[in-house]
Amino acid sequence: VKNKPFIITKRDFLRVAGTGLGAGVAAGVMPFRPQPARAALSGTVNLVTWPNYAVQENLDSFSAKTGVKVNVIVGSSTGEFQAKMQIGSTGWDVLVANNLSVPVFKQLNLIQEIDTKRLPNFDIGSVGKRYMGPGLVEGKVCGIPKDWGTSGFVVNSEKAQAPTSWKEFFDLAMGPLSGRVIIPDEQLSAIGCALKYFGYPFGSVDAKQLADAEKLLMQVKPHLFAINTDYQPPMRNGDAWLAAAWSGDAMQLNRDNKKMVYGFGKEGNEIWGDYYMIPQDTQNPDAAYALLDFLLTPENNKKEIVFTGYASTDSRTDALLPKEILDNPIIYPPSTVPFEFNTSAAMIDAGRAEIYARFKAA
Amino acid sequence: MSMENRPRTTTALLLAPAGVIFFFLLILPSLVVLVYSFGERAPMGGYQPALTFSNYLNLPARGKAFVNTLTLAPLGTAVAALFSFPLAYFLAMRCSDRWRSTLLIMVMAPFWTSQLLRYYAWIMILGSKGIPAWLAMLGFGDIQLINTPWAVLIGAIYAYLPLMVLPIYVSLEKLDRRLLEASADLGASPWRTFRQITFPSALPGVAAGSMLVFILLMGDFVLPLFLGGGKVFFIGNALVDLFLQSRNWPFGSAVGVSLVAIMFFIVFIYMRFVLGSSGTRRVALV
Numbered sequence: 001v002k003n004k005p006f007i008i009t010k011r012d013f014l015r016v017a018g019t020g021l022g023a024g025v026a027a028g029v030m031p032f033r034p035q036p037a038r039a040a041l042s043g044t045v046n047l048v049t050w051p052n053y054a055v056q057e058n059l060d061s062f063s064a065k066t067g068v069k070v071n072v073i074v075g076s077s078t079g080e081f082q083a084k085m086q087i088g089s090t091g092w093d094v095l096v097a098n099n100l101s102v103p104v105f106k107q108l109n110l111i112q113e114i115d116t117k118r119l120p121n122f123d124i125g126s127v128g129k130r131y132m133g134p135g136l137v138e139g140k141v142c143g144i145p146k147d148w149g150t151s152g153f154v155v156n157s158e159k160a161q162a163p164t165s166w167k168e169f170f171d172l173a174m175g176p177l178s179g180r181v182i183i184p185d186e187q188l189s190a191i192g193c194a195l196k197y198f199g200y201p202f203g204s205v206d207a208k209q210l211a212d213a214e215k216l217l218m219q220v221k222p223h224l225f226a227i228n229t230d231y232q233p234p235m236r237n238g239d240a241w242l243a244a245a246w247s248g249d250a251m252q253l254n255r256d257n258k259k260m261v262y263g264f265g266k267e268g269n270e271i272w273g274d275y276y277m278i279p280q281d282t283q284n285p286d287a288a289y290a291l292l293d294f295l296l297t298p299e300n301n302k303k304e305i306v307f308t309g310y311a312s313t314d315s316r317t318d319a320l321l322p323k324e325i326l327d328n329p330i331i332y333p334p335s336t337v338p339f340e341f342n343t344s345a346a347m348i349d350a351g352r353a354e355i356y357a358r359f360k361a362a
Numbered sequence: 363m364s365m366e367n368r369p370r371t372t373t374a375l376l377l378a379p380a381g382v383i384f385f386f387l388l389i390l391p392s393l394v395v396l397v398y399s400f401g402e403r404a405p406m407g408g409y410q411p412a413l414t415f416s417n418y419l420n421l422p423a424r425g426k427a428f429v430n431t432l433t434l435a436p437l438g439t440a441v442a443a444l445f446s447f448p449l450a451y452f453l454a455m456r457c458s459d460r461w462r463s464t465l466l467i468m469v470m471a472p473f474w475t476s477q478l479l480r481y482y483a484w485i486m487i488l489g490s491k492g493i494p495a496w497l498a499m500l501g502f503g504d505i506q507l508i509n510t511p512w513a514v515l516i517g518a519i520y521a522y523l524p525l526m527v528l529p530i531y532v533s534l535e536k537l538d539r540r541l542l543e544a545s546a547d548l549g550a551s552p553w554r555t556f557r558q559i560t561f562p563s564a565l566p567g568v569a570a571g572s573m574l575v576f577i578l579l580m581g582d583f584v585l586p587l588f589l590g591g592g593k594v595f596f597i598g599n600a601l602v603d604l605f606l607q608s609r610n611w612p613f614g615s616a617v618g619v620s621l622v623a624i625m626f627f628i629v630f631i632y633m634r635f636v637l638g639s640s641g642t643r644r645v646a647l648v
Contacts, residue, residue: 079407080606086408108406179506185592187607226509227592233482234591239490239508348406353608360603361427361595 044069045287048081049096050274055300055307062294068287076229077186078347085110085279093288095277099134100188100347102143102275111277113140118289121297123316131313134341135275143275144296145313147305149247150333151189151270154231158259159241166196166265170220172242178223182231182243187356188342189270190217190227193244196267203343210355217359227360235260251309251330262330264337271339273313392622399615407609417616424617427600430586432624434511434596435579438518439526439572445519446526446571447564453527454534455560466531469524481517481588488513488589509591517589518579525578526571533567534560573629580625597621 047054051074059070073092075081078101084090086108095111105111116124124132127145135143153169155162160177163169170193173181183190192202194213204210221227225240232249234240236257245253250262276295278288294300298316305312305321311331312318318326325331333339346352402412421428453465472480486492488508497505507513537560545555579585583598590596597617604614 077607079609082407083606083609104406221593224593225591233485234489237486237489237491350403350405350407350608350610353407353610357600357603357608357610358423360592361424361600 041066041068041286041290043284043287044071045093045284045291046071046073046091047094047096047291048073048075048090048092050075053096053274053308055303058295058300058303061300062291065294066287066290068284068290070291079187081105082108082110088281090279090281091283092279093282093284094291095279096146096274097277099143099273099275100342100344102135102277103137103344104348105277106137106142110280111142112280112282113142114144114278114292115289116141116144119144119293119296121293123314126315127313128315131273134273143277144292146274146276146295147308147310148271148273148313149310149331150264150337150339151192151244151246151272152250152262152264154235154243154245154250154253155261155263156235156238156241156259157261159238162261162263163242164263164266166193166267169193169242169244169265170197170216173220174223177242180225180239180241181220181223182226182228182234182240183220183224184229184231184244184246185227185360186229187352188346189244190359191352191356192270192342192346193265194220196265199267202268202270202340203346205343205345205349205352207351210351214355214359217355218362221359221362247311247330247333248309251328254330255309264333266338268338268340270342272342274310395615395618398612399619401612401615403610403612407611409611412612417613418620420613421616421620424597424600427595427597428620428624430511430594431580431596431598434514434518434594435576435582438515438522438579439576441515442519442522442526442575443530443568443572446523446530447568450527450530450534450564450567451560454531454537469527473524477521477584478588480521481585484513484517484520484589488516508589509593511590511594513589514586514594517585518582521585522575522579525574529571529574530564530567533570534564537563569632573632577625577629580621 078097131145194216200209231243253260282288301317302320401409404410494505586594586596604610
């Protein structure tokens with residue numbers, strides 16, 4: 001669910017700035033191909049992930065250990081990953097995307113089954129059932145959990161009272177906090193929160209419920225400060241006071257400013273996980289497995305968790321984590337908060353996609 | 363191979379690389395986009411073949427994006443031209459040779475850093491702690507600039523100004539100064555000389571700069587994203603969303619085809635009438 005349309009566009013822009021729009025589009029469609037694997041563990045492994053989501057130290061140690069160069073490709077949304085893999089010839093070897101995309105990508109034959117025997121440092125038994133479940137497609141391992149997180153909202157408590165529900169969140173946005181609220185630029189979260197206003201499920205694809213959500217979104221749009229996934233700068237700057245947010249961003253904001261408080265709606269909140277996947281047409285499967293195995297080694301996985309601020313799925317990693325992370329309610333929220341997973345149906349639903357596109361274009 | 367044929371063969375050979383590139387990277391993809399625009403969205407997103415006009419009939423759903431783009435792109439171009447002309451005039455006609463190259467380099471200097479960084483700087487400048495805070499101190503009250511059409515307009519003028527200044531400068535620099543002397547000798551006032559000699563000579567530069575800025579602005583999606591905060595939506599943003607978020611490629615193709623058609627129409631009208639009536643040679647343009 002951690003989609004970042006804002007950031008990818010920056011990347012796209014960098015391409016565009018150098019080579020012109022046409023070349024930028026071409027580059028988007030045809031990223032460079034990696035060197036083909038000559039022997040076991042050589043060449044390059046192309047790791048596709050979210051911005052600020054891979055620990056450079058881990059990648060450097062992997063390269064030093066194996067001689068395989070890691071090329072990090074930053075992406076913005078699962079939709080973008082899907083679009084690029086459907087076009088083909090991505091050259092991607094390891095992909096990080098959310099729980100919802102695992103069954104969709106597998107069904108579209110974009111990713112392959114993962115042979116856990118080739119991952120000696122991974123122990124499926126130490127992964128919580130709640131997290132391993134979404135990685136399985138028809139009982140086969142197609143995604144391996146990287147971490148999990150939640151969606152809620154961040155409020156600048158110096159400026160505004162924290163809402164206690166999604167209903168309050170939107171009523172504040174259209175009332176006293178008009179011009180100060182941000183909704184992330186991402187279909188699942190934006191429509192999901194709006195559905196919660198009426199008490200509907202996050203992952204609803206029901207036409208009537210979606211129509212209600214669309215009406216609310218259209219009403220709130222003129223009152224929003226921005227529809228933007230890069231909500232940290234305006235929150236830090238004091239331009240915006242309340243934002244629907246992911247736990248990792250909330251942790252980073254709260255770490256730097258204790259006035260930034262993470263809260264949840266009492267109607268329910270989203271829980272999600274990110275998963276490692278191996279694309280169907282990887283050119284360097286040996287290196288892909290080696291990189292996965294390296295990152296899933298508890299000592300290395302711990303560094304990923306500490307860096308990103310999302311919670312671990314592996315009890316062996318939990319055992320290594322410092323107490324302040326395990327006790328941080330932003331990362332590991334209290335069990336009293338209601339959570340639900342979103343649905344893959346919501347991710348691929350044409351109706352939701354079109355409603356969101358209309359909301360953006362309004 | 364006869365001697366008469368050789369020059370033609372040479373010409374063909376020399377043109378071949380560019381021709382191949384244009385064919386495979388412009389004409390062929392454009393045809394693909396055209397074909398896709400009559401297709402349907404596949405159930406999981408993407409394209410599936412069909413023959414339907416529904417994508418074109420659905421265009422009004424993106425009407426606001428067309429309106430935003432078709433307002434802010436021409437406006438940005440016009441204001442950029444207005445701001446650029448005096449600067450280009452100064453650089454070409456009034457500036458000492460010693461300063462000219464320094465100033466020209468300064469015009470181009472922003473291009474040496476990432477556009478991204480400059481947009482982030484503008485987010486700070488236009489954010490509540492920037493210009494609005496200064497305006498508030500002067501008693502203008504609480505004004506929001508960032509994430510409004512004004513922010514996008516300011517960003518457009520800033521970002522594209524050099525692309526406008528340089529062509530105008532080039533056309534003014536070529537101006538034969540003896541014409542100005544002759545005009546003065548024949549009794550024309552400075553204003554009349556400007557109106558009848560300087561300005562018409564600069565028009566090809568204004569036209570080239572305007573086309574450059576207008577066409578780039580029409581397709582821009584980064585500027586509205588950064589300075590419009592998702593609230594000022596361009597056709598470019600609609601395209602990014604349709605291809606990458608909602609993955610409705612056929613509708614995206616239809617929007618793309620319409621954008622190209624609109625641009626062709628506007629550029630055609632512009633070349634034909636604006637330049638045709640100015641009395642300048644159209645060859646200087648393209």
